Amino acid sequence: MKIHTKLLSALSSLALLVGSAGIHASEQKPNIILIVADDLGYADVGFNGSKDIITPNIDDLAKSGTSFSDAYVAHPFCGPSRAALMTGRYPHKIGSQFNLPTRGSNVGVPTDAKFISKLLNENNYFTGALGKWHLGDAPKYHPNQRGFDEYYGFLGGGHNYFPDQYQAQYKKQKAQGLKNIFEYLTPLEHNGKKVKETEYITDALSREAVNFVDKAADKKNPFFLYLAYNAPHVPLQAKDEDMAMFPNIKNKDRKTYAGMVYAVDRGVGKLVETLKKNNQYDNTLIVFMSDNGGKLSKGANNFPLKAGKGSTQEGGFRVPMLFHWPKHVPAGKRFSHPVSALDLYPTFAALAGAKVEENQHLDGTDMWPAFIKNENPHKDEPIYALRHRKGYSDAAIRLNQWKALKVNQQPWQLFNIENDISEKHDVSKSNKALLTDMVREMEKWSWDNQQPKWFHETAEGANWRLDAMPRFDKTFKTTK
Amino acid sequence: MKIHTKLLSALSSLALLVGSAGIHASEQKPNIILIVADDLGYADVGFNGSKDIITPNIDDLAKSGTSFSDAYVAHPFCGPSRAALMTGRYPHKIGSQFNLPTRGSNVGVPTDAKFISKLLNENNYFTGALGKWHLGDAPKYHPNQRGFDEYYGFLGGGHNYFPDQYQAQYKKQKAQGLKNIFEYLTPLEHNGKKVKETEYITDALSREAVNFVDKAADKKNPFFLYLAYNAPHVPLQAKDEDMAMFPNIKNKDRKTYAGMVYAVDRGVGKLVETLKKNNQYDNTLIVFMSDNGGKLSKGANNFPLKAGKGSTQEGGFRVPMLFHWPKHVPAGKRFSHPVSALDLYPTFAALAGAKVEENQHLDGTDMWPAFIKNENPHKDEPIYALRHRKGYSDAAIRLNQWKALKVNQQPWQLFNIENDISEKHDVSKSNKALLTDMVREMEKWSWDNQQPKWFHETAEGANWRLDAMPRFDKTFKTTK
Amino acid sequence: MKIHTKLLSALSSLALLVGSAGIHASEQKPNIILIVADDLGYADVGFNGSKDIITPNIDDLAKSGTSFSDAYVAHPFCGPSRAALMTGRYPHKIGSQFNLPTRGSNVGVPTDAKFISKLLNENNYFTGALGKWHLGDAPKYHPNQRGFDEYYGFLGGGHNYFPDQYQAQYKKQKAQGLKNIFEYLTPLEHNGKKVKETEYITDALSREAVNFVDKAADKKNPFFLYLAYNAPHVPLQAKDEDMAMFPNIKNKDRKTYAGMVYAVDRGVGKLVETLKKNNQYDNTLIVFMSDNGGKLSKGANNFPLKAGKGSTQEGGFRVPMLFHWPKHVPAGKRFSHPVSALDLYPTFAALAGAKVEENQHLDGTDMWPAFIKNENPHKDEPIYALRHRKGYSDAAIRLNQWKALKVNQQPWQLFNIENDISEKHDVSKSNKALLTDMVREMEKWSWDNQQPKWFHETAEGANWRLDAMPRFDKTFKTTK
The missing domain is CATH 3.30.1120.10 (Arylsulfatase, C-terminal domain)
Incomplete structure (x- = not known):
């Protein structure tokens, strides 16, 4: 009888395999692009009403997509917020409620918390991460170990923007024989190998995003791109041409900050172009958001929210966010129910047809059904x-x-x-x-x-x- | 070749299955009923010499079974004591040495500690838990997840006794939109589904015990029933007819307490009747005990033991206990060597022919061999x-x-x-x-x-x- | 398709197996003997320049092998240093940074840290441990559970040396019914069974080492012997005949200590003889070392190093060490680059052709290639x-x-x-x-x-x- 059961089980698995292959072929899974800006204020994008900073490309996405008035990240500062994005867990549930040690360490976001990139990768997504990592820089925490086929960026919590500048500083300290050089100065890397970057970092990351999409479009698999700009996080360093876009901003910090945001917007524009060029625009869900509230002392504006980065007042963890996906995401809408960055993991998984294991607890909810119906995905749920x-x-x-x-x-x-x-x-x-x-x-x-x-x-x-x-x-x- | 191996393995499994089925048919495994009263005092059963409370049905079991003078539970209060019963571990070894948070939580007795119910269930026992749980109320700690086929009761640490009363209180708070309502007032449940109970809780649990045995008797498998009365734990709430049995008790608390114990005794009587009716009486080991010492300020009596619930003096963790199993447990005896509630797990396992994995450490000992020989199962062992x-x-x-x-x-x-x-x-x-x-x-x-x-x-x-x-x-x- | 893959995989495994068997047959794996003296000072062996203590047999090994000027143990006292030897991990990485509880316990070096003995044993080495254990005395931490086929010794942190003396003391306390008798007095054991030792402990361990090699030489497998003398650790107890070798030492403690070291040296001599007798001398890597610096108040001398046992000054954790292996280890050399006791695990593993699993992190490095080339195996590595x-x-x-x-x-x-x-x-x-x-x-x-x-x-x-x-x-x- 045991044999019969096994044979039956084997046969039905086979049937399932054939069946599901058929289903997958007919239902096209969307590409997913998650663009995360760093310390971007609630009021610092056009679609949220910025009066001084202009973000035409991002606003275009908002206009033909849906923006969110009440989008919350899981933590009011960077590392834990990103850990939550990747794991779908409140950072406190996985011991990741602080930023990683400033001076380096051998720790990272626990490997028993499966990253969304890993899940999607296991479900045939071609995956890429670009930019800031900040989730562990020891080998076992490397992006390539956490489900990303491709990685280009820097593993720490931030980076200086002008290669000429930081490379000189790095070289000097290296020559002194020091092992511990400030992570904002270290060389960028591509899949674990040091590279010599030459462009302003924001532009470099946009360039790599374009390259990734070009490469991904050649594959029959859908792709997942996690584009983590470090802008407009400090150090406040913008290109002159970008600052020149804001002649009316007098405050130096704000002007620089505005230029940094403008460079991000330019990158988003190029990315959209590339999607269109590759016929991927209609089949791609783009999520644009910030990792936490803007830092008021460093050029950001969270109006009308109180306080900023680090606070549990709204300015700390309510962030600008938009969804864009032609024919799927309602166009030109503002979604005003509360949503959480923790929802992205289960939502992406559901859109990708990726099964989350029963014993893998997630703290968010697949918001898609409620989102489509303009209902509160968190009704009565804190x-x-x-x-x-x-x-x-x-x-x-x-x-x-x-x-x-x-x-x-x-x-x-x-x-x-x-x-x-x-x-x-x-x-x-x-x-x-x-x-x-x-x-x-x-x-x-x-x-x-x-x-x-x-x-x-x-x-x-x-x-x-x-x-x-x-x-x-x-x-x-x-x-x- | 791999296929061959699988076929061979399947065939030999089949052989084993047939073989072992044969063995099981010839050696009849006993049913096991573990009845746990809540905060019942050492001196509050007839078989331990109570002078005011009468427990005729429990006493009958003691008379045709063996009572214990020196039975210790693993902790002088409820939650840890019950965790020990279920896991066979000192609660301190599994981080369960406190009662669960009063106001609710998402924690529970660690799932890597296998419950006796799980072990018996894996060994073909039909298993049921009734009444108070108090071992974790998040889904993964639910009785149905811990080896119980059937569960009827309440997941918290206690409950009010009269449905009319508590249901009204619950309804009122629910109407205010509150999520956190005192667990003593919440609806009872059956296998995860809320039920509307109508009987005095002790009678309700006795009714369910009768139903369980009726159902279990129809199966060819032996059964394990964990009957966890919340009586006579506070709130002190007895039926008038039960209090009326004790006209000589003047103290209000003691009188109510006595009525609550009497209701438990009535349930034990019905359970015994049902066993007899179903021809299961002779093949059932009944264990009756308390989870810890009686609470002196709430009507209990631990004479001649010092102090009560919560204490490491004898009144805190030496409890009334009896074993009953015709022809197996000596009739009319008093066992005066020390035994521990931690012994029940390995003893039940041995009686059920259930193998405890080598790497599953248990803190008690299979007391059966020593018990039968009237020897100290803990000689030189603290x-x-x-x-x-x-x-x-x-x-x-x-x-x-x-x-x-x-x-x-x-x-x-x-x-x-x-x-x-x-x-x-x-x-x-x-x-x-x-x-x-x-x-x-x-x-x-x-x-x-x-x-x-x-x-x-x-x-x-x-x-x-x-x-x-x-x-x-x-x-x-x-x-x- | 699934089946095809499996068949291919099975076939290629088979090919690999045949292939690797061939390789192993042609390359002879060395026997490895790790001799650890207890609290032996840097200056207390002839090869490190001792002026009063003579160690002729050990010196012979140094002369035909290589001694180390800068060998560091992983901790300046015993338990953690030994845990590091066995696991290849800094003791702080596995929670073993203190000596085990003096009064006994049920804890030990975590079983998820695989001992070198286990790894070698899995790779067909016949393995033996002799003498002091100090890594956990509960059953699951026993040497026989950690990869040693043979064990003869005492599980605690030290032992008295004269059987007549300590056996009398033990017997007396046992007669009082005490369960907790000082571990220095308890009977020695052989594979878990108590034995009645009759010889001075150092001689007893040397005798067992000889027996082990005799037995091992009969097998076709290579062997690994961990010979952990407790000498010259306190209590300072030497044989009169050994003390008599040092007529010029006036200080009582130093004289006794010298005698104890001399007994160790005698054992090393006998072991070498036995290797030669069994034709194993040429195929055996012998490592001789101390577990930490000498204790200055107990007869040891760490000159020219500062301080002693327990200190992070050099006298605490820089120790005497030699390697000996004819035709493999350079003869008559002094290796003056820094090496760590943590290197022994990966070095032994490499010499034995034993693969360390990728997820098994080790803190040391296979020092063999650098050692052979007289280069620093820890260049730029702290x-x-x-x-x-x-x-x-x-x-x-x-x-x-x-x-x-x-x-x-x-x-x-x-x-x-x-x-x-x-x-x-x-x-x-x-x-x-x-x-x-x-x-x-x-x-x-x-x-x-x-x-x-x-x-x-x-x-x-x-x-x-x-x-x-x-x-x-x-x-x-x-x-x-």
Whole structure:
């Protein structure tokens, strides 16, 4: 009887294989391009109403696609936000809630958290990552080990923009025999091999994106491109010609920042051209977004959101975002329900027909069905932000029209964020039971958070232990 | 060649299957029923000499079976004690030494600790759990995921008893839109689906036990039933008719408690009837016990044991227990050697012919051979209790006739517990080397304890870290 | 198609198997003998210039082999150093950076770190361990579980030397019914079975080494012998006849210590004789070394190195070492490049043709190619020492000619250790950038260190937590 079962099982597998091959041939899987700008402010793209910076190419995508008013990333700063993009997990669930050590390390985002690139790659996608990595620079955390067929960029958390400049600095320190040279100065690489870049970095990454699409278009497989610009992250370094586009901006930082964004926009334009040239434009989902809020002290603008990068106020983790896919994504729409960057993993997987294993827990939801129907993909389901500071934590909970906020060791506040986008009117006093209930829900969520696997600086880790962090007793306290 | 191998392997599997089926047919495996009362005191059953509470059906089992004078649970309170019953591990070895978070969570008893239900289920037992779970309420910790074919009950740490009452309270809070409603009020469930219960909970669980046995008797497989009454745990809520059985009890709490125990006894009676009706009585091992000592402030009585629930004094973790199995368990006997609830896992496994994998460490011992011969199954082998408090721990070591006790930050004491059941005469001064040796042995044992994976309350976890717990240096200190 | 692939794969495996069998048959794998003395000082062997202690047999090996001037162990005390020898990992990477609990425990070197013995055993080596274990005494950590076919010795961290003496003490405590008897007094064992030893322990171990080689020589497989003498570790107990060899040594401790070393040397002589007798001398790589620096207060001499056992100064972890293998190891040479005990694992593996799995990270390097060419196997690659103390850590970095040192909470110092073996001239002031760079490199290395899985004493673990160790912020601080 055992034999029969096995034979039957083998036969039905065969049938399935034939069957599914047939199905796959008939249903064309979309290419997916995820473009992530670095520290780009909510108000720093045309489609979100920027009054000084112009982003014509990005705006074109927004006009023929859908932009999002309430798109949240999973963390208000870079490393954890990107870890969440790649893994579909809140960074706190995988010990990745801090940026990787500034001075280098041998740690990285845990390999038992499967990257979306790996999943898509296993499902026949040709995959590429370009630009900033910041998810681990030891060999086992390399992009090529995490599902990317192609990688061109720099493994650290940022980079200087002008090759002539940084290459000279690097050479000098290397000559002194130093092993630890600031990662913003190190040579770029292609699939693990150092390359000598010559272009302004943003343009270099756009060039590589174009090359990737040219190459990908030749294959019969669909492709996934993760284009991670480091712009407009510091150092503020723009090309003169790009700054010259903004004669009316007087502030030096803002002018430079604007030029950096403009270079990104130029790259997006070239990428779109290339898609069209290769007949891939109609079959490609483009997602454009920022990894976290803009840094106000470094040229960014998050208006009308409060605060910026690093904060659990809206300016910290609500970001500009758009979807573009002709005939699939509604054209010229603004989606105003809350969505999370954590949703991208399951959404991409579903669009690609890639099965997520049952035991692979994901924190987001496939937003596509609700998105298409213009419904709230997170109805009655909270979206969290949690940022650990020295001895305490800031937190936020977005639930339907509500936003609960804990910031700077003050008591929890509550805002009707749909009516009060700038978090001005605390309505906690008249909604005590609701607020308490929201905080309880986040407290429940917190129990399987993991201790951080690293810290930005060694001293931060020492303080974490000295302060007996995470002090969730303080974070989730709703009574005096 | 690979195919040949598979065919051969399939054929030999088939042979094995036929062979083993033959064996199983000839050796009848017993059904096993484990009945656990909640917070039931040592002195609150007739067979342990209760003078006010009557438990005629339970006493009948004791009379035709064997009761235990020195049965210890693995922890003096609920969650960890139950985790130990299910896993055969000291809760400290699997990070389960605290009750699950009161306000809910997404954690539970680690899935790499295989439940006895899973092992029996894999060995062809039809398995059911009824009543209180308290081992994790996230999907992956659900009884149906842990080896139980059937589950009817409530996943939290307790429940209110009268449906009319609690359902009204639940409905009211639900209407306010709250997500976090006290678990004692939530609807019961059957295999993950909410049900609308109508009976007094103890009677409802007894009804389901009867139904389970009726259903199980139809199958050719043996069954394992884990019947986890929440009675007589608080809230103290008894039926009037049950309280009316105790006209001589004047204290309101004690009277209610007595009525609650009486309802449990009634259920045991119905269960026994059903076993007889289905011709399963002779082939069923029944174990009746409490999960920890009675709570003195809530109507219980542990006489002659000192203290109660939560303590490492005898009243905390020595419990009423009986075994019943016609022709296998000696009738009308009192077993006076120490046994541990940790022994049940390996004992059940052995009776069921279920092989425990070599790398699955269990902390108890198959007590059956010693039990049958009326010998000490733990001769020269210590039984421990360890209860963490704020900044320190209480502990106990039972070894042969000795009981070493550490309580309330006082120095270790030693009792000849066979002669001094009430822990009145500390003989540590005249047995210093022995006491030191016993404490050393427990210190050795402690080295592979795991950090708790959760705490009862968030603040308890913060304090644990602030106090640098476990402070085993203090716990195992035997010198001044 | 699936089937075709499998058949092809099976066929090519077969081809590979035939092919590789052929290769193995033609290349003879060497026997490997690793002799480790315990707490033997740098200056306490003739080949390192001892002026009072004579070690004629060991010196003979040095003369016809190569001795090492700059051999470092991975930790300046015993347990972690041995864990590193067996696993090829810095002890900090596997939570083994403390000695096992003095009073016994159920913990040991993690089983997911594969011992070199296991690897060699899997590659057809006949394997034996003799003497001190100190890597875990619970069953799953037993030598026979870690790849050793044969084991004769004692599982703890040391042992008394005269059977008549310690057996009497043991018997007395046993009679008192104690379970926890000092491990230096317990009976020796052979493959898990207690034996009644009658000889002075060093001689007993030498006898067993001879027996092992006699037995191994009968097999067609190569052998690996790990001969772990506990001499000259305390207690200082030597045979009168051995002490009599040193009439000119007046200091009692030194005289006893000298006698103990002399007994080791006698054992080495007998072992060499036995190899010759069995025609194995020419095909055996002998490594002789100490597990850490000598303990100055207990008779040892590390001249010209500073300090001793436990220190990150050179006397703590630079040890006497020699290689001997006729026609393979250069005869009569002194190798003066730095090497690490961590190199032995990959070197032995390579010599044995044993493949280390790709995901099995090793911290050392196969030193053989560089050793043969008299080149630095660690050119530009640092060798570390890190010793945790109460609330702070001592550290050391050996890189090319440099030695960076952090000791006793003093600022980092830098020595040109090639010119300044005694660490007298701190040149940090004139090499600030270099020193900072070296420390940064070690800080990077530290990020994936694991928390200790045990401590020498329970209180040490409590202090570790109270002090929020490891305070790497302090350890790797290079500014004021």
